Amino acid sequence: MSRYPLHLDLTGRRVLVVGAGAVAARRVRSLGDADVRVVAPDVADGFPDVPVERREFRPDDVDDAWLVLACTGVVDDEVAKACDERRVWCVRADDAAASAAWVPAVSRVDDVVVSVTAGGDPRRAVALRDALALSLQTGDLPLRRSRQAAGSVAIVGGGPGDPDLLTVKARRLVAGADVVVRDRLAPVVEVPEGVEVVEVGKTPGGSSWHQRDIEWLLVQKAREGKRVVRLKGGDVHVFARGMEEIAACVEAGVPFEVVPGLSSALAGPTYAGIPVTARGVTQSFAVVSAHLPPGDPGCTVDWDALARLGGTLVLLMSVGRLSAACAALVAGGRAGDTPVA
Ligand SMILES: C[S@@+](CC[C@H](N)C(=O)[O-])C[C@H]1O[C@@H](n2cnc3c(N)ncnc32)[C@H](O)[C@@H]1O
Incomplete structure (x- = not known):
């Protein structure tokens, strides 16, 4: 049976949860800003703080719901029938095959939502979701946006030079970057085709970018709607002029984040024994x-x-x-x- 995946905006919309056990508790926690109502004669310890009517389910409970989650293991069939009659989507916890709708295994990485179903096998879906989420977190999957949105700057400590010493967050940010502004001693990172890499390294005694020009570049690219990664060697605040780059973003009103890196001041001696x-x-x-x-x-x-x-x-x-x-x-x-x- 083919199923149509959909991401619902449940904000302020009534969702009825029938049952108040462990499964219902998990589902309620994932419902965000929905207007959640619960009907159940018994409530499990530690159940989320939402309105609960302590009684048996009645078919007309479904009347004002957009979505119903049947999590009783006892009367889910009855709940599903009431939903069908009223053309309300019902997720049955007891029987995936009989359920009109499925809740996928979900993970959010950055602004990407990974949502997996796997033939009605929830454990398989969770394993796949976790593997995908991990690959996204570590920057192994193409996170780069194809549509322009608000620009931003990430001032990232890249560690002492070995790309293996980039943090997971640094890798993820590089994977999503439109522009990488790189220092001479920062790691050499692989970027997807089309990503602009600007080398602004200051070579001792050699030609170099002025600090003010680097700051201007960061602000300018962010204002063009680009996701800029300012990749620095070591940590951003160890003789690295991170403060000035932050100040430039603050002054320009450009959204920014700062990601610490492993400083050569510690990594160098450790590698040298x-x-x-x-x-x-x-x-x-x-x-x-x-x-x-x-x-x-x-x-x-x-x-x-x-x-x-x-x-x-x-x-x-x-x-x-x-x-x-x-x-x-x-x-x-x-x-x-x-x-x-
Ligand atoms: C401008 S400072 C920047 C330091 C950097 N922010 C950090 O936390 O490692 C540059 C100096 O850091 C040291 N350095 C940077 N990378 C290094 C490496 N891979 N091995 C040894 N020293 C390094 C050198 O003394 C170099 O002249």
Whole structure:
């Protein structure tokens, strides 16, 4: 028998649920803003807080309902008959084959609704629904919209470079993006055909985009109705100018979200076999930018305090300034034989 799938807007519409056991409770919870009425002589513990008439079902209960869910296991046949007579759709919990309508297994990912029926086998439907939902969540299915809607910006921490270290949310956002604005040290992500990738990476000493231009681009693309993913290396707030990009979205009134990423400040040492804390060895760590070396007039890092602090120091952007950093630390009191990697 072929069935016609349909997504109903039940907001404010009367839905009658007959029965108040575990199945009815599950169904009631999924009815959202419907005007739910329940008829049942007995009510299970923990049943949702909806109006219940504690009595046996009567055929005229169906009269003002748009939809009826028969969940009694006892009088579902009687309920279905009353519905047929009044041309009201009835979902029977007791007998899928005899039921005029089926409730699918449903999952929502982003604005996509996965809704599965599987030949009247609910467990099979749930297994399929979960597999589909997982593939959507992890960005393995094409989530990109084909119709233009409201634009937005997702400022996403992409982790230290290995695409396997992208978060599930980052992958999902990339899968749904119209534009990816990528930093030089962000992971190289695969995007479907037609997705625009703008490389705005700032190469040390090389040509680069100005920060203000990147912010303008994010706002501009979102205003064109695009879903923009601003893919940054590591975390969005670890020496990454995430604040400025957020401020640009706020100022422009562009909807945005921020997704944390795994910072290279932690992932780098871990991959190199260096625990940033280790019981009995070091109980703290500090992450410092050495972009401006000690002694530089613009440098706000208190190198003497860092030298006294003990614990592990993670110096980012330090390769060209390593000897100056080490000299400042030793001058501040760090032991000259402190292990360095
Ligand atoms: C501008 S900072 C951005 C940091 C980034 N937001 C983060 O949380 O990892 C760039 C510096 O992070 C460090 N870095 C970034 N990715 C790295 C990686 N895969 N391995 C080691 N260091 C990395 C380097 O010190 C690089 O100069």
